[in-house]
Amino acid sequence: MKTALVTGGTGGIGRAITEQLIEEGYTVYVHYNQNHSVFEEWSEKYREAPVIPLQADLSNEQYVNQLVNEIVSPIDVLVVASGNASFGFIQDIPYDELQRLMMIHLTSPFVIIQRLLPKMIQRKKGSIIFISSIWGETGAALETAYSMVKGGQNALVKALAKEVAPSGIRVNAIAPGFIHTKMNNHLSPDELQAIEEEIPLGRGGEPEEIAKVVSFLAGEGSSYITGQILSVNGGWHC
Numbered sequence: 001m002k003t004a005l006v007t008g009g010t011g012g013i014g015r016a017i018t019e020q021l022i023e024e025g026y027t028v029y030v031h032y033n034q035n036h037s038v039f040e041e042w043s044e045k046y047r048e049a050p051v052i053p054l055q056a057d058l059s060n061e062q063y064v065n066q067l068v069n070e071i072v073s074p075i076d077v078l079v080v081a082s083g084n085a086s087f088g089f090i091q092d093i094p095y096d097e098l099q100r101l102m103m104i105h106l107t108s109p110f111v112i113i114q115r116l117l118p119k120m121i122q123r124k125k126g127s128i129i130f131i132s133s134i135w136g137e138t139g140a141a142l143e144t145a146y147s148m149v150k151g152g153q154n155a156l157v158k159a160l161a162k163e164v165a166p167s168g169i170r171v172n173a174i175a176p177g178f179i180h181t182k183m184n185n186h187l188s189p190d191e192l193q194a195i196e197e198e199i200p201l202g203r204g205g206e207p208e209e210i211a212k213v214v215s216f217l218a219g220e221g222s223s224y225i226t227g228q229i230l231s232v233n234g235g236w237h238c
Contacts, residue, residue: 008082010035012181016207058108074119081131105149130173161227170226177233178204200235
């Protein structure tokens with residue numbers, strides 16, 4: 001049986017990814033910070049599914065190390081889906097918020113990969129997938145810090161892919177555009193309509209559509225794809 005780790009696995013996109021992997025027969029280590037209630041739903045929906053919860057605040061180095069120590073099985077697929085947003089003018093972003101963004105989006109994933117890679121290298125296989133963002137490709141006003149860390153993830157993907165390719169490990173990222181999740185609940189109906197009118201396909205995406213791309217990148221159908229940032233945004237940015 002194949003094993004996966006999904007960080008941020010109970011959030012909007014992360015939850016859809018976790019459910020996709022469960023349905024494909026993976027044993028899934030599911031990292032979360034606060035949203036534990038979803039595990040009760042999964043226990044009813046997937047009665048025999050091997051789902052292993054891992055609670056950790058990824059902005060804290062101590063908990064990052066604790067999380068990795070609780071993973072006893074070699075990981076076939078690592079999905080980095082944890083994240084938090086930041087809105088505001090660059091001069092108004094507090095230093096603590098900036099540090100938290102850096103830790104969650106860059107430092108913690110770097111450390112987790114660093115710790116899990118040896119077993120992947122030993123087994124000569126593995127797929128690492130980041131859930132990045134359209135803003136990591138284009139940048140967004142009032143989301144400067146968020147754009148910065150997502151752009152950093154994209155750079156990490158490209159560099160790491162070259163480093164571990166000789167060991168049979170593939171590294172890619174998915175850059176979602178506008179996806180219907182709680183992160184966008186602050187938008188008014190008019191703002192939502194305005195955004196969707198900008199998207200050539202005329203709508204926002206669904207978390208399940210991102211999960212299906214994860215499934216593709218995790219599987220043999222993408223065996224010759226590495227170091228890529230796959231834009232999944234309805235044509236919003238090409």
